Amino acid sequence: MNNLVTDCETPDHHWGFLELLEYRAVENPLSPGAVDIHVDNLVTDRESPDAYWDRVGLPKDEAVDGSCCGTMAPPMRYAVFLRNVNLGRPNAPTREQFEAAFLRAGAREAASFLTNGTLVYAPGDGVTAQAVFEGAYRTLQLVCGLREPAFVRTVDYLAALVALDPFAGIDRGSVYAFCVSFLLDPSVTPPTLPLASARRDVELIRVTPGEVLSVSRQVMKASGSPNAFLEKHLGSQLSTREWNTITRLVKRFG
Numbered sequence: 556m557n558n559l560v561t562d563c564e565t566p567d568h569h570w571g572f573l574e575l576l577e578y579r580a581v582e583n584p585l586s587p588g589a590v591d592i593h594v595d596n597l598v599t600d601r602e603s604p605d606a607y608w609d610r611v612g613l614p615k616d617e618a619v620d621g622s623c624c625g626t627m628a629p630p631m632r633y634a635v636f637l638r639n640v641n642l643g644r645p646n647a648p649t650r651e652q653f654e655a656a657f658l659r660a661g662a663r664e665a666a667s668f669l670t671n672g673t674l675v676y677a678p679g680d681g682v683t684a685q686a687v688f689e690g691a692y693r694t695l696q697l698v699c700g701l702r703e704p705a706f707v708r709t710v711d712y713l714a715a716l717v718a719l720d721p722f723a724g725i726d727r728g729s730v731y732a733f734c735v736s737f738l739l740d741p742s743v744t745p746p747t748l749p750l751a752s753a754r755r756d757v758e759l760i761r762v763t764p765g766e767v768l769s770v771s772r773q774v775m776k777a778s779g780s781p782n783a784f785l786e787k788h789l790g791s792q793l794s795t796r797e798w799n800t801i802t803r804l805v806k807r808f809g
Contacts, residue, residue, distance in 0.1 A: 630663060630677035632710040632808050633684050636737055637672030638703040638794040639782075646700045647672065656698070660690030668804055672703075673796065675710060675808045706737040706794045708765075714809045717802050721761045721768045730770040731778040733798035736785050738765050743791045750788075757784045768798075 640647045648656065650667045653674055657665035661682035667674045676691075678684040688707060695701040722733045738745065745767060751758040756779025761768040769781040782795035 631684065632675050632677045633688070634668075634708050634710055634713060634804060634808075635672075635674045635676065635688070636706040636708075636794045636796060637701070638706070638792055640672030640701075640703055642667065642670045642672065646702055648695050648699045648701065652695070652698055656691040656694040657687060659694060660687045662687050662691070666808075668807070669800060671796070671800070673800065673804070675804065704739055704792055704794070706739060708737070710805060710808050713801055714805045716763070716766070717805050722770075722798060725760070725770065731773045732771040734769050734771055734781045734795050735798055735801055736767045736769065736781050736793045736795040738767070738789075739792050739794075741765070743789055746785070746788060752779060752784050754779065757781050767793075 642653065643649050653667045654665045657674065657676045661679045662676040663679035665674060665676040676687065678687045692705055727733070745762040745764060746759060748759055748762060754774050756772045756774040757769055759767055759769045767785055771779040771781055782793055785793050
């Protein structure tokens with residue numbers, strides 16, 4: 556999965572895991588505990604977005620509306636995960652600023668979810684999802700001094716991950732939290748399993764090309780931090796959420 560980032564990349568974030576790709580999450584039967592993400596119709600740095608849309612036969616910059624069947628398909632929704640942000644804190648937006656930035660950038664809908672810098676949006680007519688994201692991110696830098704990177708996945712992709720039930724067989728009562736950590740850059744190689752912290756307060760359960768799924772345990776009354784452990788191990792920034800945040804988001808917006 557090298558060279559996924561196109562010429563749309565900026566120094567502040569990458570669009571390389573996003574909607575120019577079509578992800579299918581599937582179990583890898585040859586590697587128990589692993590998840591493969593099979594990428595269909597891949598856009599690389601050798602193919603422009605226009606060429607991609609022409610090749611796969613979908614209209615550029617708009618969703619298929621299903622009008623031929625007399626029905627309107629729901630809009631494609633995107634989930635944004637800001638790293639290390641609590642709304643309303645210094646260098647972080649308020650809920651109102653967060654939603655307004657996306658709406659002003661052309662989203663038809665934008666809803667902040669919880670207070671940890673998570674938002675779901677859908678692009679409006681005549682504007683791409685990436686253009687909305689880029690514009691909203693620049694606005695947040697200006698209005699609140701946002702410095703942290705943003706990680707984006709489609710809600711459909713998250714739903715596919717949830718459907719895998721990656722923590723099946725693990726007693727929830729035996730751990731502090733189930734977690735998922737999002738990789739920022741497709742050039743970052745996910746860690747190899749098995750892997751755990753020296754204190755055993757973080758243990759990696761599964762990996763995809765874009766995510767690491769882990770459990771956090773309490774050791775000496777302190778819970779492990781998958782984000783801190785992985786950032787040190789990989790030398791790259793990540794954004795981590797508890798798994799129930801993802802399942803609740805998919806249930807509400809999927």
